[in-house]
Amino acid sequence: MERPDWAPEGIDLSKASVARAYDYWLGGSHNFAVDREFARQAIAAVPDLRLVARANREFLYRAVHFMIDMGIRQFLDIGSGIPTVGNVHEIAQKVVPDARVVYVDIDPVAVAHSEQILSGNEFAVAIREDLRRPEIILDHPATRALLDLDQPVGLLLASVVHAIPDDDDPYGIVNRLRTALCPGSYVAISHVTTDSRPQEMGEGARLSGRTTTPVTARTRAQVERFFDGLELMEPGVVWSPLWRPESPEDVGDHPERMSFYVGVGRTV
Amino acid sequence: MTGQPDAASLADRHRHGLDTFAKAWAQALHRAHYVPISSAERYRIVSALAERLVGGLLAEAPDPTCGFGVGEDLVVAGFASPDALGRTIAVLNTRLAADLGLPADAAMCVRLTALLEGLAAGFTAAVHDRSLDAQDAVRLAALAAQTRAEQALRANEARFRHLATHDAWTDLPNRTLFVERLDRVLTAGPPSRRVGMCCINLDEFATVNDILGHDVGDRLLAATADRLRALAEPSGHLVARFDSDQFAILIEGTTCAEDAVKVADRALTALAEPFHIDNTEIPVTASAGVAERSIGSGDTAELIRATQIALHWAKADGKARWMLFEHERSAANAERYRLSAAMPAALRQGEFTLAYQPLVDLRDGHIAGVEALARWHHPRLGMLGAGQFIELAEHTGLIVPLGRRLLEQACRQASAWQQDEYDLYVNVNIAVRQLHQTGLVASVAQILDRTGLAPYRLQLEVTEHAVIDLTDQIRATLSGLVELGVRIVIDDFGTGYANLANLRALPLRGLKLDASFARPAPRIGQPPPPAVRRPDDTAFLATVVALGHTLGLTVTAEGIETASRARRMRAAGCDTGQGWYFGRPVPPGEITRRVAAQRR
Numbered sequence: 067m068e069r070p071d072w073a074p075e076g077i078d079l080s081k082a083s084v085a086r087a088y089d090y091w092l093g094g095s096h097n098f099a100v101d102r103e104f105a106r107q108a109i110a111a112v113p114d115l116r117l118v119a120r121a122n123r124e125f126l127y128r129a130v131h132f133m134i135d136m137g138i139r140q141f142l143d144i145g146s147g148i149p150t151v152g153n154v155h156e157i158a159q160k161v162v163p164d165a166r167v168v169y170v171d172i173d174p175v176a177v178a179h180s181e182q183i184l185s186g187n188e189f190a191v192a193i194r195e196d197l198r199r200p201e202i203i204l205d206h207p208a209t210r211a212l213l214d215l216d217q218p219v220g221l222l223l224a225s226v227v228h229a230i231p232d233d234d235d236p237y238g239i240v241n242r243l244r245t246a247l248c249p250g251s252y253v254a255i256s257h258v259t260t261d262s263r264p265q266e267m268g269e270g271a272r273l274s275g276r277t278t279t280p281v282t283a284r285t286r287a288q289v290e291r292f293f294d295g296l297e298l299m300e301p302g303v304v305w306s307p308l309w310r311p312e313s314p315e316d317v318g319d320h321p322e323r324m325s326f327y328v329g330v331g332r333t334v
Numbered sequence: 335m336t337g338q339p340d341a342a343s344l345a346d347r348h349r350h351g352l353d354t355f356a357k358a359w360a361q362a363l364h365r366a367h368y369v370p371i372s373s374a375e376r377y378r379i380v381s382a383l384a385e386r387l388v389g390g391l392l393a394e395a396p397d398p399t400c401g402f403g404v405g406e407d408l409v410v411a412g413f414a415s416p417d418a419l420g421r422t423i424a425v426l427n428t429r430l431a432a433d434l435g436l437p438a439d440a441a442m443c444v445r446l447t448a449l450l451e452g453l454a455a456g457f458t459a460a461v462h463d464r465s466l467d468a469q470d471a472v473r474l475a476a477l478a479a480q481t482r483a484e485q486a487l488r489a490n491e492a493r494f495r496h497l498a499t500h501d502a503w504t505d506l507p508n509r510t511l512f513v514e515r516l517d518r519v520l521t522a523g524p525p526s527r528r529v530g531m532c533c534i535n536l537d538e539f540a541t542v543n544d545i546l547g548h549d550v551g552d553r554l555l556a557a558t559a560d561r562l563r564a565l566a567e568p569s570g571h572l573v574a575r576f577d578s579d580q581f582a583i584l585i586e587g588t589t590c591a592e593d594a595v596k597v598a599d600r601a602l603t604a605l606a607e608p609f610h611i612d613n614t615e616i617p618v619t620a621s622a623g624v625a626e627r628s629i630g631s632g633d634t635a636e637l638i639r640a641t642q643i644a645l646h647w648a649k650a651d652g653k654a655r656w657m658l659f660e661h662e663r664s665a666a667n668a669e670r671y672r673l674s675a676a677m678p679a680a681l682r683q684g685e686f687t688l689a690y691q692p693l694v695d696l697r698d699g700h701i702a703g704v705e706a707l708a709r710w711h712h713p714r715l716g717m718l719g720a721g722q723f724i725e726l727a728e729h730t731g732l733i734v735p736l737g738r739r740l741l742e743q744a745c746r747q748a749s750a751w752q753q754d755e756y757d758l759y760v761n762v763n764i765a766v767r768q769l770h771q772t773g774l775v776a777s778v779a780q781i782l783d784r785t786g787l788a789p790y791r792l793q794l795e796v797t798e799h800a801v802i803d804l805t806d807q808i809r810a811t812l813s814g815l816v817e818l819g820v821r822i823v824i825d826d827f828g829t830g831y832a833n834l835a836n837l838r839a840l841p842l843r844g845l846k847l848d849a850s851f852a853r854p855a856p857r858i859g860q861p862p863p864p865a866v867r868r869p870d871d872t873a874f875l876a877t878v879v880a881l882g883h884t885l886g887l888t889v890t891a892e893g894i895e896t897a898s899r900a901r902r903m904r905a906a907g908c909d910t911g912q913g914w915y916f917g918r919p920v921p922p923g924e925i926t927r928r929v930a931a932q933r934r
Contacts, residue, residue, distance in 0.1 A: 175472070178479040
């Protein structure tokens with residue numbers, strides 16, 4: 067008999083989770099010793115990794131605000147990680163109380179955590195799914211219950227596409243998600259690169275191989291390709307602090323050291 | 335807020351300085367927030383906290399809790415990083431008094447220090463609490479995730495188990511589950527408890543598939559499953575699909591075979607109602623094999639086999655019925671099977687021989703010929719008569735080589751008698767299967783050639799049944815044999831449906847009347863009242879003999895066991911007699927001795 071594809075996986079808490087390490091870099095305590103050990107080794111390789119994480123986080127914050135300003139009222143956040151305070155639903159619902167948010171993550175602990183945080187919030191939900199199965203995500207009952215795919219959606223792919231190796235067709239996956247959204251939707255992507263700091267970030271990427279979600283760093287051209295078929299919003303694909311900063315002090319002297327290419331595109 | 339009127343008014347007086355300080359503080363806390371925050375929001379939070387600090391600093395009676403509370407609230411507002419505390423202390427130390435235009439005297443220094451002490455303590459305590467809460471949250475999340483994963487695993491296992499033990503199409507339990515349950519039933523409880531089972535099979539399922547298509551066939555199976563489920567499950571009987579169109583019902587706690595038979599009967603009745611699929615009425619019948627017994631009398635495989643044997647019986651008996659397994663019938667079948675399986679080896683090892691029974695001329699009582707009868711010297715069962723194995727040999731087809739072997743043996747023996755100038759013919763039985771062989775004529779010709787037997791001394795006996803439907807091939811074979819000079823007689827005449835036209839058309843030599851003619855006719859039912867005429871056996875016999883003679887055939891009476899029967903058959907006009915009265919089948923030497931004696 068064939069093993070069906072819904073076979074559940076066990077939870078391996080002996081392996082570091084990037085979601086929880088990310089929480090540690092941001093100053094959070096939603097992590098375990100094994101996560102912190104990995105997070106500190108990554109900091110040893112990339113001393114300003116906390117700032118890198120923060121800059122990526124700030125991009126997400128600005129992108130959500132941008133989308134709200136563009137009239138987006140529903141969000142699909144894939145690779146949402148540990149949703150501590152100030153997450154998408156808090157940002158959005160502060161402005162639009164009934165803004166809808168579906169969080170998706172592959173990390174079962176992150177999803178369980180999200181559910182604790184979201185309990186009682188009728189407009190936000192977390193599901194455990196794999197970015198590599200976009201149709202399952204879009205057809206998930208929870209997605210269907212909360213999001214109206216005939217209306218524009220803000221798709222957030224923050225620090226997640228680099229978790230898809232080339233063999234798993236990341237471009238095809240992003241394309242399938244994009245084409246499922248109606249015109250006027252927005253797609254935000256942030257993606258790690260070794261372009262500006264080949265040695266340090268290269269070591270960081272290598273270390274991620276020990277986690278449940280190893281990363282594949284990509285070049286600017288490779289990141290730009292993810293926006294093929296989208297109308298790329300100003301200022302295009304840029305270093306994370308350079309995407310519509312609130313003030314010059316948010317940018318810093320070396321935005322390229324933040325090692326994330328980011329951008330937002332609109333579906334046409 | 336401290337809530338102290340004088341402190342509030344003091345703060346008002348320092349409004350401008352306070353604002354300058356708050357801006358500096360907010361600037362210092364850039365990127366000291368746990369999550370992104372707008373600079374406006376940052377300023378709003380910080381300026382409220384700055385007002386409280388100033389209130390605490392200027393209050394007449396110092397409020398020891400002020401610094402602590404502000405430190406705590408800094409963390410609660412999200413400024414929880416180590417940088418947030420460090421920069422706050424620095425900016426308070428260097429900017430607060432100056433921005434507010436306060437005297438940098440020793441008293442103010444003491445106040446500020448107390449405020450900072452409280453703030454650091456409050457901040458640290460809040461960070462500690464926050465970390466502990468976060469740790470609780472992440473551990474609970476991990477626990478929840480693990481619990482969920484285990485539940486999913488168990489659900490998955492249950493699903494696998496279901497898939498492994500159920501038929502995917504009908505969702506009925508499959509053979510695996512049925513066998514498991516039956517195993518449990520047979521190993522639990524006292525051996526005197528009883529259990530029944532029936533095995534049900536649709537009679538013409540292959541035809542439905544062939545004619546209406548597999549899609550309809552599949553839906554018919556699903557509908558069959560539904561009916562059986564509806565019938566058996568309310569009574570607690572397990573229904574399973576074994577394979578294709580074979581289903582099984584387990585009946586636990588029977589008291590006798592009748593309990594199981596009733597279930598089978600109800601199932602067949604339920605399936606006999608026509609099915610409607612795609613607006614097509616599909617009439618269906620089913621057959622069932624039933625077995626019932628105490629649980630101590632055999633294992634699962636035996637019970638299942640018993641129902642399947644009984645199912646074969648039901649099919650063989652004409653379908654649309656149930657049959658109850660009977661051990662005796664099964665044992666007899668098994669014995670037949672063993673015999674037929676042993677036959678090829680027996681043929682190779684020469685275990686088959688012939689016995690010869692005299693055929694006596696009824697006019698003068700001399701032995702005119704013999705009938706060669708097959709015998710099997712079975713190593714275990716001893717001497718077996720033709721009746722015990724010839725039919726099996728016909729069934730398996732072994733009759734063809736066996737018949738040829740026996741024919742050659744008989745001809746060789748007859749040839750020996752011929753050489754000794756004994757005037758005997760030999761009758762040899764030919765089976766229908768042999769007549770269908772194209773090579774029979776050539777084979778007989780070779781045997782005659784090899785043995786040197788005069789063809790007219792060989793009489794081949796064929797049964798009435800063999801010539802009911804005369805195919806061209808049989809007709810050609812019979813003609814070919816007659817052309818060789820061999821004689822053909824009809825055996826067991828009067829038991830079947832001899833076609834009188836065929837009797838005329840065929841180049842026959844004679845008839846052998848069935849042994850039943852030699853006995854008085856059996857009476858069926860109660861004796862009739864005297865007024866009713868009984869058929870006259872003797873007149874009937876005379877008519878049949880006359881018929882034979884009219885057709886120019888010799889008539890042989892079989893089964894003559896007594897002198898009176900011999901007289902009766904002679905009186906009826908029979909030419910030749912055969913039976914125990916004249917002599918049992920014996921080895922050829924015995925015949926030789928008797929014929930030699932009668933010659934003297």
